[in-house]
Amino acid sequence: MDMSLFRSRRLWIPGLALLxxxxxxxxxxxxxxxxxxxMTAILMYIILTVSWVIFSGPSGYLSLASAAxxxxxxxxxxxxxxxxxxxxxxxxxxxxxxxxxxxxxVLVGALTLRLRGIYFAIFTFGLVELIKQVLIFFEISVxxxxxxxxxxxxxxxxxxxxxxxxVVLMLTAYFxxxxxxxxxxxxxxxxxxxxxxxxxxxxxxxVITFGISAVFMGAAGAVIAMRWxxxxxxxxxxxxxxxxxxxxxxxxxxxxxxxxxxxxAIFAYLEEVLLTKFPYYYMxxxxxxxxxxxLFMPMGLTGLIQRGWRRLIxxxxxxx
Amino acid sequence: MLEVQNxxxxxxxxxxxxxxxxxxxxxxxxxxxxxxxxxxxTLLNTISGLLQPASGTIEFMGQRIDGLPSHKIVExxxxxxxxxxxxxxxxxxxxxLEMGAYTSRAWKxxxxxxxxxxxxxxxxxxxxxxxxxxxxxxxxxxLAMGRGLMSRPKLCIFDEPSYGLAPIVMTEVxxxxxxxxEQGITILIIEQNVPRTLEIADRAYVLENGRIVLEGNxxxxxxxxxVKKAYLGL
Numbered sequence: 001m002d003m004s005l006f007r008s009r010r011l012w013i014p015g016l017a018l019l020x021x022x023x024x025x026x027x028x029x030x031x032x033x034x035x036x037x038x039m040t041a042i043l044m045y046i047i048l049t050v051s052w053v054i055f056s057g058p059s060g061y062l063s064l065a066s067a068a069x070x071x072x073x074x075x076x077x078x079x080x081x082x083x084x085x086x087x088x089x090x091x092x093x094x095x096x097x098x099x100x101x102x103x104x105x106v107l108v109g110a111l112t113l114r115l116r117g118i119y120f121a122i123f124t125f126g127l128v129e130l131i132k133q134v135l136i137f138f139e140i141s142v143x144x145x146x147x148x149x150x151x152x153x154x155x156x157x158x159x160x161x162x163x164x165x166x167v168v169l170m171l172t173a174y175f176x177x178x179x180x181x182x183x184x185x186x187x188x189x190x191x192x193x194x195x196x197x198x199x200x201x202x203x204x205x206x207v208i209t210f211g212i213s214a215v216f217m218g219a220a221g222a223v224i225a226m227r228w229x230x231x232x233x234x235x236x237x238x239x240x241x242x243x244x245x246x247x248x249x250x251x252x253x254x255x256x257x258x259x260x261x262x263x264x265a266i267f268a269y270l271e272e273v274l275l276t277k278f279p280y281y282y283m284x285x286x287x288x289x290x291x292x293x294x295l296f297m298p299m300g301l302t303g304l305i306q307r308g309w310r311r312l313i314x315x316x317x318x319x320x
Numbered sequence: 321m322l323e324v325q326n327x328x329x330x331x332x333x334x335x336x337x338x339x340x341x342x343x344x345x346x347x348x349x350x351x352x353x354x355x356x357x358x359x360x361x362t363l364l365n366t367i368s369g370l371l372q373p374a375s376g377t378i379e380f381m382g383q384r385i386d387g388l389p390s391h392k393i394v395e396x397x398x399x400x401x402x403x404x405x406x407x408x409x410x411x412x413x414x415x416x417l418e419m420g421a422y423t424s425r426a427w428k429x430x431x432x433x434x435x436x437x438x439x440x441x442x443x444x445x446x447x448x449x450x451x452x453x454x455x456x457x458x459x460x461x462x463l464a465m466g467r468g469l470m471s472r473p474k475l476c477i478f479d480e481p482s483y484g485l486a487p488i489v490m491t492e493v494x495x496x497x498x499x500x501x502e503q504g505i506t507i508l509i510i511e512q513n514v515p516r517t518l519e520i521a522d523r524a525y526v527l528e529n530g531r532i533v534l535e536g537n538x539x540x541x542x543x544x545x546x547v548k549k550a551y552l553g554l
Contacts, residue, residue: 180418180427187419190408197370197400199391199423199471 017170024163028156036159040227042268043162044220045248047169049264051216052245054173055209057254058182060189061113065105065124067241068131069214072104073097073221074228074236075135078148081226086151094161094222101218102211109210113203125242132237139233147232150225161223169216170261176209177257185209251293253300262301321346321506322367322398322475327376327386329366336362338531340376344475349497349507351517351538353551354527360510361403363527364477367508368400369393380475395423399473403480403510405464409453413444416452416463420470430470437466440496458489465496469505476500478509482516494520514551518542 028036048066056063076097080088088096112123139145176182184205187195196202225231245264252263270289274282297304322344329337337359344350352360365371367378369390378386385393394400399420408416417437421430438445441462447455452463461481468476478497482490490513498520501507511517518524518538526534526547534544541547 180422183415183418184422186411186415187408190410191406194402194406194408195419197390197394197402197406198419198467199394201391 021167025160028159033155036155037227038269038272040155040159040162040224041272042265043159043166044224045244045268045271046261046264047162047166047216047220048241049245049248049252049260050169050173051213051220053249053254053260054176055213056246057249057260058177058186058189059206059209061206062117062121062246063124063210063213064121064239064242064246065108065127065214066217066245067128067237067239068124069101069105069217070221070241071128071131071233071237072101073218073223074225074231076100076218077222077225078150078231078236081151081153083149083151090153090157090226091161094165094219097222098215098219101214101221105214106207106211109207110203113206113210125239128237128239128242132233135233135237147230147235150229150231152229153226155227158223158226162220165216165219165223172212172216174257176212181205181209247290251290251300253297253302255299256302256306259300259302262305266301321348321381322508323377323379324363324367325377325379327363327366327373327378329362329371329373331362336530337366337373338529340530340532342525342532342535344506344508347501347504347506348523349501349509349521351521351524352508352510352527353514353517353524355550358527359530360527361479362530364400364479364508364510368398368477370400391423394471394473395425397472397474398477399468399471399475400477401464401468401479401481403483405460407452407460407464407467410451412449412451413455413463414448416467417444417470420467421472423471426471429472433470433472437469440469440499441466458485458492461485461489461493462496465493469500473505475506475508478507480510480512482511482513490516514547 024039027039031039048070052063052066055061077093080086080093080096081090108124108127112120115123176185184195184200187198187200188202188205192202221236225236228235244267248264248267249260250263251267252261253259271282271286274285278285293300299306322342324340324342327337327340328335340359340363342350352363354360362371366373366386369385369388369392373386376386377384380393380396380398383396385396385398388396390400408419411419414434417434418430421427421433426433438448443459444462444466447459452460455463461483465476465478465481468478481493481497485493494516497507497509509517509521518541521538523536524538524541525532526541534541534546
């Protein structure tokens, strides 16, 4: 068989992407309701992971604020889509959630993206707690509630909106990576002074990208809230949603575009399986898998795939 | 083309440059020589906007540039190739060059400029897809110079381009600098290798303790007792 056809990524990557997309879009036709629900959860994790990677991957700034933007999205949904008297269409609520997350991220980013390394990571993590505590205070003292119920939304509608966010996110990630903007972002991660000296408006590039990644986290939160139907500040601002995207991205491998995507998909599926089969030990097994990844696959899953692929086509070329 | 007048620069309270004046004319190669700590790099950083002078003026093509931020100065046509190269080591050679053309004026013509740079440094074309950190020291220096040229500068500032290079590679670097002048680019250069630099430069300034102590044509400087003693080991 002519292997050169497979070697040209130009053909098979978009082809594969299209195939997967068609498979996903028609899932409700052939899959069970459970599969649709499971896929919604997997897509949510992929969205959180890939949008985390958009910013933290190239820039080298470790953000632990994902849960904050995700939670802002969840609460936007909870406030705008109560069980009785919701006025706005579901899709509009998702867009509003994305917009609010963007604004929060830009404000926070403008203040904190001067911090370097561990200081930035700690501050972003603190942000999750801060918003959570403020919200708890507000709910108890002003509205007098603990949690909120959310309007019932059709499972398929939820799935398709999640899928839509996923597609827009992948296109955004692709174009950022390919653009002058993406080049500037990577140069910041490499050497911030040299980037500034090349004429990059360093602060602007960082803040805008931080905002873009938050849009998708917020939108995903708004959608998943409709699945959960009941939320409170502890559910919405669970710090796990800050850590899981980081772990999933590392699991998949940060070197390649598709790494975090595959990592999140497998990881999210694993979580579901472990959670149903071993409800008491799943965190333990999860941890072991992660440690194993760090030890034996330092480049993540994609590192493993690439090694195998290179052996398969017998080429000695370095990756493109 | 470049006119530095009575510049004083401080690091906090410590004065690093004392009343420096120098000029660089169109298509000239001007060298700055002096011992470590004499203030050469400080002077270059003051010109390219990384440091602000406390007093004095710097004019480029008739316009004041002291006080402007460094990306504005790059845009006006001064390119600074810093000491120690400061490459984007995990980006490819091609991407490093693109970063050099980041300013909007240079970005439009980046493909043509890249071809010209490959003309000056053929080795970079061979290495275009490689990560910068996989290049040898000499190739990295050429990449740093190539990146500097990508902004289509009128004046190029080189800080120690031969630093840490094998003698044969050094010769290549000096040859490139000469050919750049033939293309009409003005050059201001700092070098440790004083004899080689005085060979290719038209004029030179000798810095000591933040002051200019000697200046003039290179042939004349090579005859000076002080230069012979201090830098040529004669």
